Amino acid sequence: xxxxxxxxxxxxxxxxxxxxxxxxxxxxxxxxxxxxxxxxxxxxxxxxxxxxxxxxxxxxxxxxxxxxxxxxxxxxxxxxxxxxxxxxxxxxxxxxxxxxxxxxxxxxxxxxxxxxxxxxxxx
Amino acid sequence: xxxxxxxxxxxxxxxxxxxxxxxxxxxxxxxxxxxxxxxxxxxxxxxxxxxxxxxxxxxxxxxxxxxxxxxxxxxxxxxxxxxxxxxxxxxxxxxxxxxxxxxxxxxxxxxxxxxxxxxxxxxxxxxxxxxxxxxxxxxxxxxxxxxxxxxxxxxxxxxxxxxxxxxxxxxxxxxxxxxxxxxxxxxxxxxxxxxxxxxxxxxxxxxxxxxxxxxxxxxxxxxxxxxxxxxxxxxxxxxxxxxxxxxxxxxxxxxxxxxxxxxxxxxxxxxxxxxxxxxxxxxxxxxxxxxxxxxxxxxxxxxxxxxxxxxxxxxxxxxxxxxxxxxxxxxxxxxxxxxxxxxxxxxxxxxxxxxxxxxxxxxxxxxxxxxxxxxxxxxxxxxxxxxxxxxxxxxxxxxxxxxxxxxxxxxxxxxxxxxxxxxxxxxxxxxxxxxxxxxxxxxxxxxxxxxxxxxxxxxxxxxxxxxxxxxxxxxxxxxxxx
Numbered sequence: 001x002x003x004x005x006x007x008x009x010x011x012x013x014x015x016x017x018x019x020x021x022x023x024x025x026x027x028x029x030x031x032x033x034x035x036x037x038x039x040x041x042x043x044x045x046x047x048x049x050x051x052x053x054x055x056x057x058x059x060x061x062x063x064x065x066x067x068x069x070x071x072x073x074x075x076x077x078x079x080x081x082x083x084x085x086x087x088x089x090x091x092x093x094x095x096x097x098x099x100x101x102x103x104x105x106x107x108x109x110x111x112x113x114x115x116x117x118x119x120x121x122x123x
Numbered sequence: 124x125x126x127x128x129x130x131x132x133x134x135x136x137x138x139x140x141x142x143x144x145x146x147x148x149x150x151x152x153x154x155x156x157x158x159x160x161x162x163x164x165x166x167x168x169x170x171x172x173x174x175x176x177x178x179x180x181x182x183x184x185x186x187x188x189x190x191x192x193x194x195x196x197x198x199x200x201x202x203x204x205x206x207x208x209x210x211x212x213x214x215x216x217x218x219x220x221x222x223x224x225x226x227x228x229x230x231x232x233x234x235x236x237x238x239x240x241x242x243x244x245x246x247x248x249x250x251x252x253x254x255x256x257x258x259x260x261x262x263x264x265x266x267x268x269x270x271x272x273x274x275x276x277x278x279x280x281x282x283x284x285x286x287x288x289x290x291x292x293x294x295x296x297x298x299x300x301x302x303x304x305x306x307x308x309x310x311x312x313x314x315x316x317x318x319x320x321x322x323x324x325x326x327x328x329x330x331x332x333x334x335x336x337x338x339x340x341x342x343x344x345x346x347x348x349x350x351x352x353x354x355x356x357x358x359x360x361x362x363x364x365x366x367x368x369x370x371x372x373x374x375x376x377x378x379x380x381x382x383x384x385x386x387x388x389x390x391x392x393x394x395x396x397x398x399x400x401x402x403x404x405x406x407x408x409x410x411x412x413x414x415x416x417x418x419x420x421x422x423x424x425x426x427x428x429x430x431x432x433x434x435x436x437x438x439x440x441x442x443x444x445x446x447x448x449x450x451x452x453x454x455x456x457x458x459x460x461x462x463x464x465x466x467x468x469x470x471x472x473x474x475x476x477x478x479x480x481x482x483x484x485x486x487x488x489x490x491x492x493x494x495x496x497x498x499x500x501x502x503x504x505x506x507x508x509x510x511x512x513x514x515x516x517x518x519x520x521x522x523x524x525x526x527x528x529x530x531x532x533x534x535x536x537x538x539x540x541x542x543x544x545x546x547x548x549x550x551x552x553x554x555x556x557x558x559x560x561x562x563x564x565x566x567x568x569x570x571x572x573x574x575x576x577x578x579x580x581x582x583x584x585x586x587x588x589x590x591x592x593x594x595x596x597x598x599x600x601x602x603x604x605x
Contacts, residue, residue: 059388066436066490095438095460096486096494 004028005053006035009107014077015114016044017107021053024061033064037071045077048110052083061088062095069101082110149218150190152261156295157302159187159194166294167197170266174287175199178280180249180268185291187255187264188218196264196291201245212238217252218262223281225251228273240269248273251281253288255295266291336395345372348380350450354544356552356568358515367394367437368513368567369402373409378446381409381418384511384569385439385461385488397435397489400425405441415441415457419488419496423459426489436489440464440511444503444571451504451573456480457496460487462517462529466501467508467542477536479529480509508542508572515566516551522559544570 003022010017016039024032036047047068051057069079081103084092092098104110153159167185174183182200186193193214194206209215212235217224229235229248240247252267266288276284345353353372367387375381383405387397401422408421418441426436442456442464456464463479470476480501486494503509512532519527527535535554539547547570555566 062487063388063436066487070491094462095490097460097490099486099495100491 004031006032008039009050010048010111011044012111012115014044015046015048015111016042017048017050017082017111019050019052019107021055023056024054024064025056025058026060029060029064032061033067036064036068040068040071040075040077045072045075046080046114047072047077048080048082048107048114050082050107050110051085051088052106054085054088057085057088057091062091062097065097065101078114080104080110080114082107146190149261149263152257152259153187153189153263156263156299158196158295158298159189161196163197164294164298167291168199170287170291170294171197171199174266174268174284177283178251178268178276180270182269183267184269185255185264185266186214188214188262193264208239210238212236213240213247213250214252214265214267217265217267218254221254221256221262223251223253223284225276225281227275230273245269246271251276251284253281253284255288255292257292263292263295346374348372348444349378350446350573351380351444351452352544352572352574354548354570356548356566358566367398368515368565369398370511370567370569371402371406372569372571373406375409375443380444381405381442382444382511382569382571383439383441384513384567385437385459386513386565386567387437388435393435397426397437400429401437401439401488405439409441409443413443415443415455415498416496419457419459420494423488423492423494423496427492436460436487438462438514439488447502447504449504450576451502451507453500454503454509455498455500456482457498458482458485459494459496460485460490462512462514465510465533465536466503467510467536467539467547468504468506469542470537474537475539475542477533479533503571503573505573506542506575508544508547508570510536510547510551511569511571512551513565513567515564516555516568518564519555519558519566527558542572543574544572547572 005021007019184198185196229241249270252265254262370384372382387394404425408418438461439459445453463481466478482497482499
């Protein structure tokens, strides 16, 4: 098992971007969930998870993502994914989660897409 | 103690009367050595023989004094005497004192002169005995020498007799510790055997319980559906594990049927509880909702409502079967986050045409409120088959380490020779078991196929509805019931 790595790359008001690497399985999923929930609790309910470095993700990983999304929504926030690997992307499509967890090619794109919802949109 | 001798009033030498308490403790010590009525033993026989030789007497013995008798552990010079009464005077008196008892002439001793050994045919005139005294002071018996004529022995002789008694005690201690070791070993072995037997019984009970529970989570057998061939396969990763895979086929009344197959996230007892809730919710919801998407909506709500469910969710394919005029069935399938079911029929090119049923949307069931489900309706004509499976199949590892995947399953299905349900399941099991690592996960498979109409339509219409290979009799009647 490769260890799960988790780095907070950006924080911007209510927004936080985390970069995750390694394997999300039964053993590492609880850690991912806890770390992400901590970031939400620290005042960043709008979470962006950059999954570039994810080499494996099973149903317990999906479970963690669902848990994180629920928690973010409970805090009036959101969960946005970035750089989702192909296989995980197919899993998200199959399970319908792609319809509730928008994903973008990278963290920058995700942050740009998220920002207008956190600050009043200029008209 | 009934057998404890009373000292004669006139007896000067035997002042130590054994009170009942002392005798009770003595008998307890005797029993501790567990030596009474044991067969002859070389060590004791040698002591008796040695005593006879050392003192040049005709008879020497090693005795243990029981409650009501004097028992010979070893006797030299007398054949066939196993025990005598506990009469006072000789051994009976010798065990009442700590030092050796020496009676140079029994006829002049006021107590010994009445002893049967003295007055009887043996005519004992000389008696000397050293008591066998345990470390805690109990006198078990004696080492004694007898002669038919009076004699005197020296103090050194008396000391030798006491040494022989000590040798006997050593032999008894050795024997006792050997016995104890043996007993402990036997008890340990017995305890081990009992523990093992108990563990086996427990395991059997638990296994039986788990198996019974598992049976309640799976339909024991598929029903007989007129005009359909059904086949299934279920395998848990471990035989004792209650898996999270589930499936069922059941009647909706009339000639409509429902089927489902799915997979609860996780394993073990918690997953089994979700599996159970899922199965019963689907069965109940199907009686109230004609639209499969509404059935999945109901399941989604039920799973989210249940407070114990936490973040447990399932993936599921739910479908209904309605007889169609051509002897086939109209199938409506809704999917919740589950890999596509495959619709299989003979293609134009000789291979099977395989079509994945992928209704749009179709989220995990029980994960999110307001999850969207959509359904897809298609025609399962005579000669067509439908295969449902859990991810234990798509995630089975190929020899190169990659997963079989949906594409792999579809490709495998195109090379089948028939879409018959039974053959589809058999072939798929063969595919899985043929893989180097098998599957590491639970696998559930469910296949449904419509057999081609038999050559003689008339026979088919007349045959009983329970025959698997018989298409539904009279499509017109099916229509009327709608």
